[in-house]
Amino acid sequence: MGASPSSPPPLDLFVVGGGINGTGIANDAAGRGLSVALCEQADLAQATSSASSKLIHGGLRYLEYHEFRLVREALREREVLLGKAPHIIWPLRFILPHQPHLRPAWMIRAGLFLYDHLGKRDSLPGSKGLRFTPDNPLREEISRGFEYSDCWVDDARLVVLNALQARDNGAEVLVRTRCVEAHDEDGQWRLVLEEQPGGRRFERRARVLVNAAGPWVERFISERTSHRSRYGIRMIQGSHMIVPRINTDERAYILQNRDGRIVFVLPYEQDFSLIGTTDVRYRGDPATIHAGDEEIDYLLEVVNAHFRTPLSRDDVVATFSGVRPLCDDESTDPAAMTRDYTLDLDRRGAPLLSVFGGKITTYRKLAETALTTLAPLFPVMRPAWTADARLPGGDIGSRADFQARLLRDYPFLGDDRARRFASSYGTLCLHFLEGCKRLEDLGEDFGGGLSQREVDYLVECEWAREADDILWRRTKRYLRLDASQREALAGYLRQSQPTLCAALN
Template sequence: MKFENQSEHVVDVLVVGGGVNGTGIALDAVGRGLSVALCEKGDLGGATSSSSSKLIHGGLRYLEHFEFRLVKEALAEREVLLNKAPHIMWPLRFRLPHQKHLRPAWMIRIGLFLYDSLAKRNVLPRSRKVTTSQNGPLVNSISTCFEYADGWVDDARLVILNAIAASDRGATIYPRTECISAKKEGSLWKVELKSVLGETFTIFAKAIVNAAGPWAVSFLDRVAGVANPKSMRMVKGSHIIVRRIYDTDEAYILQNKDGRIVFVIPYEGEFSLVGTTDENYTGDPSKASISDAETTYLLEVINSYFKSKTTTNDIIHSYSGVRPLLEEKNASAQELTRDYKVELVGEKGKPVLLNVFGGKITTYRKLAEHAVDKLASCFPRAKKAWTKTALLPGGTFGSQTALVSLLMKEYTWLPKDVAQRYARQYGMLCKKFLKSATSPDSMGIDFGAGLFQAEVDYLIEQEWAMTLEDIIWRRTKHGLRLSFEQQSTLESYILTKVRQ
């Protein structure tokens, strides 16, 4: 694609960065009547936004650092998001085993009282004290847990759903397209973009949103030629996925003697997700990976709490993400705030730059709303904020259980486990590739574990997937289930399909 002249190819807003903040801002802005384009140098959600602990939560431990504003906003957002996307988000119970030498019971009770009270709860129940059973998964020395509710989210799919919604409203999405330069030219930014295929083209924008996450500072220095207004610290968080440690549905939040906490979360039916670590990080964020020390740390924490002991042989997969956090003097990596800052540079009638620093998945929608509120000062025709009650694509159904029943009634040949996966990954969007299918054979090649050709084609044609990793780790989690041979067959098919 090429843009030949400035007058015909101008957008109000160009968002640089296709993570959850960037796609959230693109959706909010286009829904307010602004013309929007978004570019992302890799896959949408391919970095930090798909490497989280996959939680919609207020951040119980942030209360210890007196971050009441952040916690209150995040707690309010939990239920907003649970209503917006019931297919990829749902309530989750957490149990915090009491270790009196780590945090006294009175401190935990006060924290949970604040957690219950800082925001209204329409879906999630209040916290409570639970006496553990000797037959339970925890070691016998633990007799008490404190239980509270938060939420689960498929982080990578959250990004994709925001991108789909933005595209449906008229935004242009350029995945695997890097912003290589941005220069002021009169009242506009002249921006050079380069696709993964090597094609270079120009787009003009009245405003640029720098939502490049870990690359936000380098974007300013390298691409836009703007002095860095904020100091950032890169913090790596790593997770491991292991065979399921226990059979019940609750998650655990485990305290450690160093003051940090580790989550253990039921994951994809057969597994447990364990994380996260907090380490200062230097280097290319795209090359972050778990260290032996991090692996040992996570295993030692969970083995100190659970009867079932986990070893490196039980690790199915690991991943690491780099969080760009606001710098605080003398703060450790785990003490750094997860709050965000949105700063507008420029004024109406001139090229403006909006920088996004920090943030967490739970508050992405509020961050986007604040960002577009600031942009609206430069665009008088911009409408009011609107995203709070708008469902994300695929979310127009009552409950996952009801949707599974509907799918199995309409597609009687559909195995229940596949119907359940469709419900929690796509919601009503699965109808786009199920269409009038009458049997497994009508869905095309079965690449394994119920991943059919029709689904793969949909992901390539309508969800911007281009590689094996896009499909088996971000659009789905089939990397946990497909054998090496099955993955090779699928990769060959994807390459052929993408080249067509």
């Protein structure tokens, strides 16, 4: 595996971690003309970045902890991201019911006024007070509340789109590839990579190593390099549950429990509600995290304290959990720990930039800050560019406009498919719809509107390898397929993948 005289020159940047921060940094760097590669030990967005509450938001509750800089930056980024990815990010109105245990109504109204004006707000309507009518889904004793704006995001697709744009800009994206060794040699990094599965090892060299390993950021430094971490992380578990749709309109709810914690009830995939999240200290392996019974009971208790129709465990369709790797600020309350990010550039030898903390809303700004931090090492690097650049598929006008275009050009899709394609792919779906004149042209139907053409595209162009890559992260069709249909998809992938992946090798 040693370098030979014919070995290519070292990369400018090698990124470890295929979550939102890693792909965001790789994308920004590649667009500035740097030579970049990224490796991810599993699938893109497989860990924290696909287990979020799926919101682009300023973080209303962070005002309570005086995180004004973070909230201001997040609110500004909310507007930027709405323009960058209108296919996977869209406005969402939130209802905040007022209960006696909360702060006085005038104080909440003042906080919402600050939230409306702390950051730029071009397209989103401001907050307002509400009086609930008898036909609303909340408990009878809840008579008033507030409404304000934030945004929804398909979190896993945001990661994939950044990886796609990075590849379009010349970056190498290696999925299911672990960095097993990182050697500091003569001021450069020699990286030993291992494919999963199979175990084939190969090398890359780079001038700068970026550690965006999320929950594994500290472990990567101590186990894969000779450096020592200058910061610690605390892993905070956040769990969500999915239930049949609670409310009939397209608004979300933000519920504040008596213990001060926030629980969101979000419209999800037309027929469901997504409820979360929890804040629990986690000390296990991030790869094996799952929602605990106490967490599900907690979420049910909070929802049942606010809504007329009670939920039980029998109503829970699915659950998921993720680890938020927060920079350890020694706070005793997990909910109060900062969601801000810390970038640590270690120049004791070959430069190592490590990312601690962060939230999905500020990923682009984090990446831009990372490249600013590295700018002295790359004097010919091009300037910042991501604020005004649409992500792949985002050249659609509006989702409604593009859905109408799909129904005009491909009427056989029907409303449900056209809506999903507009909201997941934007113009990217035209790649696998090309030449289709009727529904049968999409090939085998795996159920839930998932077709062979779509599956083949996801394998060939978006690094999907296993059924969960497609069902959980790229399409959210796991809610629509039964066990036999999921197994049929897995069988198709096992049988056809060598042919489908040939274009990537």
